[in-house]
Amino acid sequence: MSNSKNTILSLRNVKKHFPIKEGVFQNVVGQVHAVDGVSFDIGAGETVGLVGESGCGKTTIGRCVSGLEPLTDGDIFFDLTPEKLVALEDFEKHQSEIKNKYLIDEIQSTSNISKIEGDDFYNYRRNCQMVFQDSFSSLSPRQLVSDIVSRPLKIHKVCADNELIPRTIELLEQVGLGKQHLYRFPHQFSGGQRQRISIARALALDPKLIVLDEPTSALDVSVQAQILNLLHDLQKQRGLSYLFITHNLSVIRHMADKIVVMYLGKVVEAGKTEDIFANPQHPYTKALLAASPDLSEDVMSDMAALDGPIPDPARPPQGCSFRTRCPVSRTECGWEVDDIIRRLEHHETLIDSIKSVHQPDAFNAKLTFETSLSAIELKDVVGTKDIPKQMRKAIKKIEVKGNDVNISFDPVQTVPLVQSENGSLSRCVLANK
């Protein structure tokens, strides 16, 4: 990067998996892949918008960045100089040549948020603030607003005791509240007012980075405009950076320099805001833009809902994870045996007659049925339009042997994130062309 600015935040292959526990003994039976190898950078004074379907891992990323969740894998770096960023990128490319090992060690101990200590840690804590999605549970119900907003000021001793209240009032006024709200409890406020209290608290320490998780979703357009304008002004004055999480695309368009689009724990498209809006590459991004009410001309048109089964984040599909709902999916998108099973929902009796499934990997399986008739029926169903054409074509082999059906697909690697023609990154086989 030829940029002379610092990189405030750098996520490098971040993973966060949550164990799924079941039964009386709470045995771990699987892992929810909430965040599955996410990388992106936020420059000083920059806003990165994080968008994606509900449950795709946005809040989890925000919590990881704020140090509230230990990472399963990967690293998050805070405030890197351009040299350090280059060194890191270099190191990742040529792991074997450890020519500047000492620099890497230094970066790890001064900037990696899960390793830093002492002053560096304090510096990070103070300079990285978060506004939570659920304003109700993130504000302590027993604290007065004055305490909530002034607490960070007190802890970090940024102003004298007699300045505490004036400064708190100033912060409240910035978000459209006032001194009359100082001595009330969170439950005495409306949803949108609580959200603004969280924003005031996050602004208190004048941080370098604020993670904003759906900060304006409970606000009406007019207050939303006021808050967005405030965030924008603060950024201009002080070079603040934002990680802006939202599902509202028109808000993102107003706020973000860069956009990261996620789907099922992975980044599917990333690039400059203008590029993504003008020329979205990934089919999921296209669907999002098409379904967004403010963006389409004809406001009364039916809102397009994506069809098709939503995969389980505990068993994310191989190949491209969007293929189960992708309107332009192709034969090479990484179909697997689970896709056939997912499409059998209208054939309940067929599913019920499956006796056992032997599945050495995602692409090969032997299904054993109770009768050979059911086995033949499965093969027939696979030939019908219940199974999309692209998926059918991807089947390498399907053969019936008595009560068994052997199915195999061509194995496919996870679709990589590649540069597409408009300069943004896209995770789709169509972009590789």
Place this chain on the structure above:
Amino acid sequence: MSPDNLDIQNSLDKDLIASVTDLKVYFESKQGMVHSVDGVSFDIVDGEMMGLVGETGCGKSVTARTFMQLVQSPPGMLAGGNIKFRSKNIKNGSQVIDLLDLSENQIRELRGERIAMIFQDPGKALNPGLTIRTQVAEVFQEHRENDVLEEAGLKNKLTGVTEYFVKKYIKQEAGFLVTTLFKIPPLSTYKKKIDSGINRLVAEALEETQIPNPTKVMERYPHELSGGMKQRVMIAQAIACNPDLLIADEPTTALDVTVQARVLDLIKELQKRHKTSVLYISHDLSLVRRICDRIAVMYAGQIVETGDAETIFNQPKHPYTQGLINALPSMSHERGKLEAIEGIVPELIEPEPGCRFVSRCMRRKANCEEIDPKLKPISEVNKSHKVACLLYEA
């Protein structure tokens, strides 16, 4: 029925399911009385979707909670008004009641059965200590006993004491003894059928809101779900009630557009299938326009304009409504600059007389600070479009 109930019955128009008249809800605070809802009136047409929009803090949620008598008192207090509601009880025919007059038991019966609510804060509305399954199952157990029996394959198959016990078991009203009976044959076979029937119903309800993998998700606790998933659990609960009136308080704020579209479809479906009327509270004007038949715009505890959705959007009359429509971020605005309505919402503590919007109004007149504007039809021709602004008072 008491005589004054009869009186009320006469005054609720046939085509309405509910009518709010001059509702006032205040809160005590150290600085004085907060007039959160201060003379709100609007009607909900039977089978229609009514949108309630307005700035944050203007009193939408308090209004909604008052329908269900959920405003805590103290500090809250009902300072006046009534909410008439047509209760369509199959046995007694339809009957008009004042929701604010009901005893705690009566309102509890109505809640969930006739009126269901989707709350704004999923974090607050879901019990953190119970699995999702338990919380959604409760709805079926309490309000949809017959569907549970049907799903369990037991409909019309039981008689006498067994039926009595099974119903008790479904409603979770069985005492220790009966619960024990259900652990041993012959009742244990029913238990199995009922339990798996309920599980199927719960999974279906969750699946309808597009929660992926409902059978697994329902075993989790609220903190293990994302914001949007929690919101959908609440939606599933409310919809499962098959209510006559659904009050949805910002039900889709945490949902992305594609899921939102699905949820709105669901609500519409419910509306068609069950003739449910909906009070849809939102600050998202463009969304409300798409789905609602009529809209009421609220400002600082009062309704300032109401009418059918298209009229409000195309010919907004109140300066506040006009400002709201201008503040919508659209693709034409320059980045980073949005038209906010200047100024802040006035304090609702012991408000002064006069128009509440006056400090922010670009079109104010000399007497706006003295006279309270009344909500009145805009013209003789269109009686349904009402506005509260002195500009339109002759």
